[in-house]
Amino acid sequence: MPSLILEGGTLRPIFSSGVMDALLDHDIxxxxxxxxxxxxxNGVSYxxxxxxxxxxxxxxxxxxxxxxxxxxxxRNRSLFGLDFVxxxxxxxxxxxxIDTYQSYDGQVLVGVTNAHTGLTEYMDGMKADRAWTxxxxxxxxxxYFPAIEINGSSYYDGGISDPIPIRKAIEDGHDKHLxxxxxPKGYTKTYSRANGVAxxxxxxxxxxxxxxxxxxxxIYNETVAFxxxxxxxxxxxxxxxxxxxxxxxxxYSKLKQSCEHGYQLAEEKIDHIRALFQ
Numbered sequence: 341m342p343s344l345i346l347e348g349g350t351l352r353p354i355f356s357s358g359v360m361d362a363l364l365d366h367d368i369x370x371x372x373x374x375x376x377x378x379x380x381x382n383g384v385s386y387x388x389x390x391x392x393x394x395x396x397x398x399x400x401x402x403x404x405x406x407x408x409x410x411x412x413x414x415r416n417r418s419l420f421g422l423d424f425v426x427x428x429x430x431x432x433x434x435x436x437x438i439d440t441y442q443s444y445d446g447q448v449l450v451g452v453t454n455a456h457t458g459l460t461e462y463m464d465g466m467k468a469d470r471a472w473t474x475x476x477x478x479x480x481x482x483x484y485f486p487a488i489e490i491n492g493s494s495y496y497d498g499g500i501s502d503p504i505p506i507r508k509a510i511e512d513g514h515d516k517h518l519x520x521x522x523x524p525k526g527y528t529k530t531y532s533r534a535n536g537v538a539x540x541x542x543x544x545x546x547x548x549x550x551x552x553x554x555x556x557x558x559i560y561n562e563t564v565a566f567x568x569x570x571x572x573x574x575x576x577x578x579x580x581x582x583x584x585x586x587x588x589x590x591x592y593s594k595l596k597q598s599c600e601h602g603y604q605l606a607e608e609k610i611d612h613i614r615a616l617f618q
Contacts, residue, residue, distance in 0.1 A: 342616040343514040344370035344386075345506050345567075348377025348479070348499040350587035351402070352522035354595050357394040358602025359520050359579050360386035366610055368617075371446040372514055374462070374505045376498030379522070380450050381475045384465065387448055388441040397434055398595045408588075417486040420479075426472040442466070447512075451498030451505050452477040455487050458548030460502040461495075482538040482553065487546075500552050504563045506570070516616040519567050520602075521580035527564075529557040577612045579605050 346356055356379055363369070364386065375383050385393040401407040406424045416422050430436035448465030452474065463474045477488035477495035487494035502508065509517060535553040543550040552559075570576035582605075585598045606613070 341371050341514055342516040342518065343372040343374060343509040343512075344383075345504060345509060345517055345519040346373070346375025346379030346383045347504050347519075347521050347523075348375070348379040348497070349522035350378055350481070351398070351589050351595065352581075352585050352587055352598075353378040353382045354394060354398060355522055355581050355585065355598045355602040356520045357382045357385070357392075358599035358604075359606040361391045361599070362603045362606035362610065363613070364389055364391050366614075368610075368613060369444075369446070370518065372449075372509065372512065373446065373465075374449040374451065374509055376451040376502060376505060377479050377481075379520070380448075380465070380478055380498075381472075384441065384448070384468075384475070385436070387444045387446075387465075388437040390437055390440075392599075393434060393436075395596060395599050397429060399592055400433070401429065402592055402595065403590060419484040422476055422485075423471075426476050427470070430472070431470065438470075449505070449508070450474045450478050451502050451508070452488075452490075452495040453498055453501040453549065453552070455494040455496050455542075455546040455549045458501065458546075458552050460498060460505070460508075462505070462508055463490075482542060482549075483534065494546070496549060500549070500556055501559075502563075503556075503560045504567060506563065506567055506576075515575060517570065517576040518613055518616060519570075519576050519578045521564070521567070521578060522585075524581050524584055527584070529560040531557050577609055577616060579609060581605075 382394045406421045408420050412418050412421045449462040450465050452461050468474050478498040480488050480496045539550040539553040571578050
């Protein structure tokens with residue numbers, strides 16, 4: 341059985357939304373979907389079969405300060421308006437089709453990083469609450485988000501510990517994969533000063549998390565290399581953009597272009613994607 345793997349990247353996964361829109365148009369529903377950060381946050385709209393929903397959110401709210409803006413720090417210590425993004429939008433402005441989502445008979449896994457242990461945990465997306473607390477946790481970039489509390493534990497961005505959760509999919513028994521990346525081929529992650537600052541600030545409370553932040557670039561590059569090896573062996577199809585999109589892109593026309601780019605690349609590889617099910 342094939343898996344769908346979704347990388348995060350703040351607003352970059354709008355590219356992935358285009359890929360998933362193409363899957364919906366071809367009635368291709370993966371039985372196993374796993375991702376981290378904004379990758380899986382966008383992925384739930386694929387499970388609910390709501391084509392272009394993520395793009396619609398960008399069109400209406402990307403430049404709305406309730407969605408993303410420094411004043412949100414005053415309310416919830418986050419650059420993003422957490423309640424607005426994960427509660428008000430899906431439950432009021434652009435309704436999420438919870439009935440279709442819950443009728444999905446496959447598996448959805450949301451990767452999060454346990455701040456205390458530094459380990460990745462994979463939460464059952466079909467057990468998400470209406471406030472999407474697990475998605476908040478998976479998207480919780482240190483410095484931009486507070487730690488998200490779930491069942492007495494603190495969590496941050498799943499991409500810190502497992503940026504592209506391909507090994508979890510293999511561990512769960514899946515041998516063919518569609519891997520949707522959000523950086524172009526040849527991209528190499530380097531040490532980030534922002535991660536260094538976050539590590540210093542969080543070291544006393546979360547030393548295991550701080551260690552991860554300092555080696556995050558190494559983990560990412562090794563995982564991409566592993567994905568490329570799987571593709572060479574015929575075990576994976578990788579779809580990734582041919583150009584870079586800024587993580588906090590403000591220009592809606594560029595976000596829309598990236599979404600359309602993802603759709604086009606998926607169309608070009610649709611036969612290869614279908615072959616994953618054979």
